[in-house]
Amino acid sequence: MSTPTKIILGHTADYHVHLRQGGMMQAVTPAVRQGGVSIAYIMPNLVPPITTLDRVIDYKKQLQQLAPKTTFLMTFYLSKDLTPSLVEEAAKQGAIQGIKCYPAGVTTNSSAGVDPNDFSSFYPIFEVMQKHNLVLNLHGEKPSVAHSHSNETQSEEDEDDHDIHVMNAEPQFLPALFKLHSDFPHLKIVLEHCTTKAAIQAMDKINADLKPGETPTVVASITAHHLYLTIDDWAGNPINFCKPVAKLPSDRRALISAATSGKPYFIFGSDSAPHELHKKAVHVGVCAGVYTQPFAIPYLAEVFDKTGKLDKLKDFVSTFGNKFYGLDDAKKLVSSDVAVLVKKDNVVPEVVTANDLKVAPFKPGAKLQWSVEWQSSA
Amino acid sequence: MSTPTKIILGHTADYHVHLRQGGMMQAVTPAVRQGGVSIAYIMPNLVPPITTLDRVIDYKKQLQQLAPKTTFLMTFYLSKDLTPSLVEEAAKQGAIQGIKCYPAGVTTNSSAGVDPNDFSSFYPIFEVMQKHNLVLNLHGEKPSVAHSHSNETQSEEDEDDHDIHVMNAEPQFLPALFKLHSDFPHLKIVLEHCTTKAAIQAMDKINADLKPGETPTVVASITAHHLYLTIDDWAGNPINFCKPVAKLPSDRRALISAATSGKPYFIFGSDSAPHELHKKAVHVGVCAGVYTQPFAIPYLAEVFDKTGKLDKLKDFVSTFGNKFYGLDDAKKLVSSDVAVLVKKDNVVPEVVTANDLKVAPFKPGAKLQWSVEWQSSA
Numbered sequence: 001m002s003t004p005t006k007i008i009l010g011h012t013a014d015y016h017v018h019l020r021q022g023g024m025m026q027a028v029t030p031a032v033r034q035g036g037v038s039i040a041y042i043m044p045n046l047v048p049p050i051t052t053l054d055r056v057i058d059y060k061k062q063l064q065q066l067a068p069k070t071t072f073l074m075t076f077y078l079s080k081d082l083t084p085s086l087v088e089e090a091a092k093q094g095a096i097q098g099i100k101c102y103p104a105g106v107t108t109n110s111s112a113g114v115d116p117n118d119f120s121s122f123y124p125i126f127e128v129m130q131k132h133n134l135v136l137n138l139h140g141e142k143p144s145v146a147h148s149h150s151n152e153t154q155s156e157e158d159e160d161d162h163d164i165h166v167m168n169a170e171p172q173f174l175p176a177l178f179k180l181h182s183d184f185p186h187l188k189i190v191l192e193h194c195t196t197k198a199a200i201q202a203m204d205k206i207n208a209d210l211k212p213g214e215t216p217t218v219v220a221s222i223t224a225h226h227l228y229l230t231i232d233d234w235a236g237n238p239i240n241f242c243k244p245v246a247k248l249p250s251d252r253r254a255l256i257s258a259a260t261s262g263k264p265y266f267i268f269g270s271d272s273a274p275h276e277l278h279k280k281a282v283h284v285g286v287c288a289g290v291y292t293q294p295f296a297i298p299y300l301a302e303v304f305d306k307t308g309k310l311d312k313l314k315d316f317v318s319t320f321g322n323k324f325y326g327l328d329d330a331k332k333l334v335s336s337d338v339a340v341l342v343k344k345d346n347v348v349p350e351v352v353t354a355n356d357l358k359v360a361p362f363k364p365g366a367k368l369q370w371s372v373e374w375q376s377s378a
Numbered sequence: 379m380s381t382p383t384k385i386i387l388g389h390t391a392d393y394h395v396h397l398r399q400g401g402m403m404q405a406v407t408p409a410v411r412q413g414g415v416s417i418a419y420i421m422p423n424l425v426p427p428i429t430t431l432d433r434v435i436d437y438k439k440q441l442q443q444l445a446p447k448t449t450f451l452m453t454f455y456l457s458k459d460l461t462p463s464l465v466e467e468a469a470k471q472g473a474i475q476g477i478k479c480y481p482a483g484v485t486t487n488s489s490a491g492v493d494p495n496d497f498s499s500f501y502p503i504f505e506v507m508q509k510h511n512l513v514l515n516l517h518g519e520k521p522s523v524a525h526s527h528s529n530e531t532q533s534e535e536d537e538d539d540h541d542i543h544v545m546n547a548e549p550q551f552l553p554a555l556f557k558l559h560s561d562f563p564h565l566k567i568v569l570e571h572c573t574t575k576a577a578i579q580a581m582d583k584i585n586a587d588l589k590p591g592e593t594p595t596v597v598a599s600i601t602a603h604h605l606y607l608t609i610d611d612w613a614g615n616p617i618n619f620c621k622p623v624a625k626l627p628s629d630r631r632a633l634i635s636a637a638t639s640g641k642p643y644f645i646f647g648s649d650s651a652p653h654e655l656h657k658k659a660v661h662v663g664v665c666a667g668v669y670t671q672p673f674a675i676p677y678l679a680e681v682f683d684k685t686g687k688l689d690k691l692k693d694f695v696s697t698f699g700n701k702f703y704g705l706d707d708a709k710k711l712v713s714s715d716v717a718v719l720v721k722k723d724n725v726v727p728e729v730v731t732a733n734d735l736k737v738a739p740f741k742p743g744a745k746l747q748w749s750v751e752w753q754s755s756a
Contacts, residue, residue, distance in 0.1 A: 146627035249524035
């Protein structure tokens with residue numbers, strides 16, 4: 001079977017986007033469309049986090065001015081600042097599509113986050129979300145804890161079981177996902193940027209009874225960079241350091257299988273997370289995040305092409321996510337243009353400079369084989 | 379039991395030291411004694427690697443001039459440039475005490491290394507080493523290999539078993555260690571800078587029949603920084619990135635247990651590896667290595683003290699290593715001064731500047747509780 005040189009991808013969506021604020025926001029917001037994405041689901045981890053109606057409305061307005069053809073979907077940051085009535089009001093106004101939950105301290109600007117060992121104080125909010133069809137976006141990692149060496153009653157093996165570190169933080173979070181789904185069976189939940197074979201298997205388990213054509217209640221998003229990276233790639237290369245960290249080759253293979261599977265509970269969310277170059281090139285305290293926005297769809301196309309699954313790309317970047325989020329009606333979009341994948345070389349620059357800011361994109365200098373063009377759907 | 383405030387450590391030895399060449403060599407060679415170490419076993423991974431008699435003699439002379447009271451033990455770099463007759467000649471002259479084996483491509487300046495899947499081409503050299511009581515120092519890691527995703531006959535599970543990555547590179551090397559020991563039962567071997575519980579268990583297994591007071595044939599060296607670090611510490615902190623990488627909390631606990639165990643087959647080798655700060659603070663291609671030399675013994679004392687094992691420190695830093703290497707006779711040393719550990723604050727600077735070079739030491743800014751003073755043994 002020969003590979004097509006042109007594929008209509010439709011209303012492409014990236015369901016996990018960091019556009020920051022200030023100068024960085026101005027620099028990277030236009031990159032959403034450059035990267036082949038029509039619909040962007042925006043993360044709320046600004047400084048301070050977005051927890052009010054005024055701020056989320058104002059933030060969307062700023063983004064819309066910077067990228068008039070991009071459809072922005074907005075979120076609140078789950079914290080004690082939210083109340084059920086505020087969430088209800090935001091849902092009724094259509095100001096937000098979901099709420100992002102960060103375990104405290106696991107990634108950039110997450111210090112206001114929650115304790116994943118006990119979500120119960122947020123249950124009144126989850127009730128409202130379930131009622132209004134809002135999505136709960138989970139950063140699925142437990143914060144790291146290393147148990148100290150003790151000579152006391154606890155054995156070393158017991159201690160090993162209780163350690164949480166960057167390699168098992170996601171698998172250790174999965175029981176909390178199962179419990180949430182069990183307590184709120186109709187609440188739409190996304191396990192964001194999943195990175196492990198264990199998470200993929202958990203999604204298969206949760207969706208085991210899903211009937212053909214049925215829309216899942218619990219899905220997982222997968223980034224572009226986790227389809228490329230393993231631990232060896234970020235060991236010694238801060239440009240590839242992100243949270244959750246890329247794991248083992250076996251995990252990467254499981255992610256590629258999932259993304260290209262045609263299963264409707266795996267959707268695209270880039271977690272594109274720009275940081276200024278001088279915050280990546282440091283010997284202590286590297287900012288976590290990989291910047292994929294300007295080439296989001298081409299990075300994916302490369303992987304789907306290599307595995308002979310280009311025919312599944314539209315499902316992953318348009319169909320499944322849009323259906324889950326209820327964005328399958330083109331009337332809800334600010335532009336009806338459709339993204340078209342074309343076989344055309346696309347070179348990633350070493351550094352992106354915009355608005356006096358320097359950001360190193362993922363795979364600097366790489367020559368990609370696919371580009372995205374926009375076509376009026378009229 | 380109250381902690382003593384003064385402990386005589388004797389002729390302290392660091393059996394894994396990188397002193398580099400040129401300006402860096404001038405900057406860091408005096409730091410061996412500052413760090414409380416009398417005997418330094420010097421790695422040969424210069425550019426080009428040390429593989430001739432002239433160069434090893436000349437290198438030792440340069441080091442001795444920079445640090446007249448330090449006893450330097452020298453090594454060759456195992457490569458195709460070595461011949462059995464050259465090794466025999468070097469042994470007879472006492473120019474080298476051992477030969478360092480680097481698997482190709484695993485760490486700084488290791489591109490001239492060997493294929494750990496097949497040591498057999500070096501067996502004639504190992505014969506000579508065994509005969510002349512030279513030590514074989516193994517960097518015990520297999521080079522990383524990720525098996526690609528295939529849709530062919532091999533299953534995903536099979537692929538998983540064959541992956542080599544930074545987390546399992548050492549355990550995957552251990553069968554090669556067992557084979558070498560079995561083929562050369564009298565060859566003195568050091569598994570350098572071991573980092574995993576699996577390696578510790580392998581050493582226990584190899585030495586299971588060791589009688590009290592007997593000197594082992596196969597030992598492992600352990601660094602100071604691996605007693606502190608886990609993967610979470612180098613994720614995002616290039617200053618803590620080294621090869622082998624620090625592993626999981628359970629591995630760190632096993633290393634602390636081993637170092638403080640009083641078992642004669644665990645000896646100190648710092649693998650102190652200075653790199654200029656501008657080579658650590660980069661977004662791609664961070665140099666692997668942690669610089670511990672100027673505070674080598676104080677870093678260790680801190681850990682031994684915290685675990686209530688200060689009484690085992692002398693074994694780890696003097697007795698066991700010196701006995702294994704045949705350095706237990708003070709007449710072989712250029713200085714008979716003994717190191718004395720004293721309870722006295724010792725602050726690690728943010729950056730060490732020497733000879734116009736800047737190097738960030740391990741744990742910059744940390745306040746250590748122990749210092750080393752030198753005392754004439756006369």
